[in-house]
Amino acid sequence: MRVGIFGTGAIGSLLAFKLARTGNKPFIYSRGESLSALQKRGLIVHSQDSVDVLTPIEYSILNSQQSLDIAIICCKQNSVSELTIIAEKYLISDGFVIAIQNGLGHLDRVASVVGRGRTIGACITHGSNRIGPAEIKLGGEG
Numbered sequence: 001m002r003v004g005i006f007g008t009g010a011i012g013s014l015l016a017f018k019l020a021r022t023g024n025k026p027f028i029y030s031r032g033e034s035l036s037a038l039q040k041r042g043l044i045v046h047s048q049d050s051v052d053v054l055t056p057i058e059y060s061i062l063n064s065q066q067s068l069d070i071a072i073i074c075c076k077q078n079s080v081s082e083l084t085i086i087a088e089k090y091l092i093s094d095g096f097v098i099a100i101q102n103g104l105g106h107l108d109r110v111a112s113v114v115g116r117g118r119t120i121g122a123c124i125t126h127g128s129n130r131i132g133p134a135e136i137k138l139g140g141e142g
Helices: 010-021 032-040 077-088 106-114
Strands: 003-006 027-029 043-046 051-054 068-073 091-099 119-121 127-132 135-140
Touching: 003 010, 003 077, 010 043, 010 051, 010 127, 010 135, 027 077, 068 077, 077 091, 077 106, 091 106, 106 119
Parallel strands: 003 027, 003 068, 043 135, 068 091, 091 119
Antiparallel strands: 043 051, 127 135
Protein backbone atom coordinates (compact mmCIF):
# COMPACT_ATOMS: atom_id res chain seq x y z
CA MET A 1 0.00 0.00 0.00
CA ARG A 2 1.42 3.37 -1.05
CA VAL A 3 0.65 6.01 1.57
CA GLY A 4 1.44 9.67 1.07
CA ILE A 5 1.80 12.24 3.84
CA PHE A 6 0.98 15.80 2.79
CA GLY A 7 2.26 18.27 5.36
CA THR A 8 5.32 17.78 7.55
CA GLY A 9 4.35 19.67 10.64
CA ALA A 10 3.86 18.04 14.04
CA ILE A 11 1.25 15.47 13.00
CA GLY A 12 2.41 14.72 9.45
CA SER A 13 5.96 14.13 10.67
CA LEU A 14 4.69 11.94 13.50
CA LEU A 15 2.64 9.81 11.08
CA ALA A 16 5.54 9.49 8.63
CA PHE A 17 7.78 8.34 11.50
CA LYS A 18 5.23 5.83 12.83
CA LEU A 19 4.50 4.43 9.36
CA ALA A 20 8.20 3.97 8.61
CA ARG A 21 8.74 2.22 11.95
CA THR A 22 6.12 -0.37 10.97
CA GLY A 23 8.02 -1.16 7.78
CA ASN A 24 5.72 0.80 5.46
CA LYS A 25 7.81 3.32 3.50
CA PRO A 26 5.81 6.58 3.42
CA PHE A 27 5.86 8.97 0.49
CA ILE A 28 6.24 12.51 1.80
CA TYR A 29 5.13 15.72 0.10
CA SER A 30 6.89 18.70 1.61
CA ARG A 31 8.10 22.14 0.57
CA GLY A 32 10.56 24.83 1.60
CA GLU A 33 12.74 24.41 4.67
CA SER A 34 11.12 21.13 5.65
CA LEU A 35 11.82 19.59 2.25
CA SER A 36 15.42 20.74 2.39
CA ALA A 37 15.87 19.30 5.90
CA LEU A 38 14.28 15.98 4.88
CA GLN A 39 16.59 15.69 1.89
CA LYS A 40 19.75 16.59 3.83
CA ARG A 41 19.40 14.92 7.21
CA GLY A 42 16.05 13.20 7.55
CA LEU A 43 13.29 13.58 10.09
CA ILE A 44 14.41 14.06 13.70
CA VAL A 45 12.08 12.78 16.43
CA HIS A 46 12.75 13.61 20.08
CA SER A 47 11.11 11.55 22.81
CA GLN A 48 11.60 11.58 26.58
CA ASP A 49 14.32 8.96 26.40
CA SER A 50 15.93 9.29 22.97
CA VAL A 51 16.40 11.08 19.70
CA ASP A 52 15.59 9.05 16.58
CA VAL A 53 16.38 10.00 13.01
CA LEU A 54 14.25 8.73 10.18
CA THR A 55 16.77 8.69 7.35
CA PRO A 56 15.98 9.45 3.70
CA ILE A 57 16.36 5.71 2.97
CA GLU A 58 13.29 5.02 5.17
CA TYR A 59 10.91 7.27 3.19
CA SER A 60 10.53 8.68 -0.31
CA ILE A 61 10.06 12.29 -1.26
CA LEU A 62 6.99 12.19 -3.49
CA ASN A 63 7.70 12.87 -7.16
CA SER A 64 5.58 13.11 -10.28
CA GLN A 65 6.28 9.50 -11.30
CA GLN A 66 4.59 7.99 -8.25
CA SER A 67 0.98 7.13 -7.46
CA LEU A 68 -0.71 6.66 -4.11
CA ASP A 69 -3.44 4.46 -2.68
CA ILE A 70 -3.97 6.77 0.30
CA ALA A 71 -3.17 10.45 0.81
CA ILE A 72 -3.11 11.69 4.40
CA ILE A 73 -3.58 15.45 4.63
CA CYS A 74 -2.01 16.90 7.80
CA CYS A 75 -1.92 20.68 7.69
CA LYS A 76 -3.46 23.86 9.01
CA GLN A 77 -6.99 24.66 7.86
CA ASN A 78 -5.84 27.32 5.39
CA SER A 79 -3.78 24.75 3.41
CA VAL A 80 -6.36 21.94 3.18
CA SER A 81 -7.74 22.80 -0.27
CA GLU A 82 -4.30 23.40 -1.80
CA LEU A 83 -2.80 20.17 -0.46
CA THR A 84 -5.89 18.15 -1.42
CA ILE A 85 -5.67 19.40 -5.01
CA ILE A 86 -2.00 18.38 -5.08
CA ALA A 87 -2.71 15.01 -3.44
CA GLU A 88 -5.53 14.21 -5.87
CA LYS A 89 -3.03 14.28 -8.75
CA TYR A 90 -1.13 11.38 -7.16
CA LEU A 91 -4.11 9.22 -6.19
CA ILE A 92 -5.07 6.11 -8.11
CA SER A 93 -8.67 6.13 -9.37
CA ASP A 94 -10.05 4.37 -6.28
CA GLY A 95 -7.59 5.92 -3.82
CA PHE A 96 -8.83 8.01 -0.94
CA VAL A 97 -7.89 10.91 1.31
CA ILE A 98 -7.68 10.84 5.09
CA ALA A 99 -7.91 14.33 6.57
CA ILE A 100 -6.49 15.05 10.02
CA GLN A 101 -6.94 18.70 11.03
CA ASN A 102 -8.17 20.73 13.96
CA GLY A 103 -11.33 22.70 13.34
CA LEU A 104 -14.35 22.36 11.12
CA GLY A 105 -15.08 22.46 7.41
CA HIS A 106 -12.02 20.67 6.09
CA LEU A 107 -13.90 17.49 5.17
CA ASP A 108 -16.22 19.47 2.90
CA ARG A 109 -13.19 21.07 1.21
CA VAL A 110 -11.53 17.66 0.71
CA ALA A 111 -14.78 16.15 -0.61
CA SER A 112 -15.20 19.04 -3.08
CA VAL A 113 -11.95 17.90 -4.72
CA VAL A 114 -12.00 14.07 -4.50
CA GLY A 115 -15.65 13.32 -3.76
CA ARG A 116 -17.42 12.29 -0.55
CA GLY A 117 -16.91 8.58 -1.16
CA ARG A 118 -13.14 9.08 -1.20
CA THR A 119 -12.96 11.31 1.90
CA ILE A 120 -12.31 10.05 5.43
CA GLY A 121 -12.07 12.22 8.52
CA ALA A 122 -9.75 11.08 11.28
CA CYS A 123 -8.47 12.16 14.64
CA ILE A 124 -5.25 11.44 16.47
CA THR A 125 -4.55 11.13 20.17
CA HIS A 126 -0.75 11.11 20.02
CA GLY A 127 0.94 14.33 21.05
CA SER A 128 3.61 16.00 18.93
CA ASN A 129 5.14 19.46 18.63
CA ARG A 130 7.09 20.79 15.69
CA ILE A 131 10.35 22.27 16.96
CA GLY A 132 11.95 23.00 13.59
CA PRO A 133 11.92 21.99 9.93
CA ALA A 134 11.51 18.19 9.83
CA GLU A 135 12.02 18.00 13.60
CA ILE A 136 9.41 17.12 16.22
CA LYS A 137 9.15 16.34 19.91
CA LEU A 138 6.76 13.60 20.96
CA GLY A 139 4.30 14.70 23.61
CA GLY A 140 2.84 11.35 24.59
CA GLU A 141 1.39 8.16 23.19
CA GLY A 142 -2.31 8.14 22.49
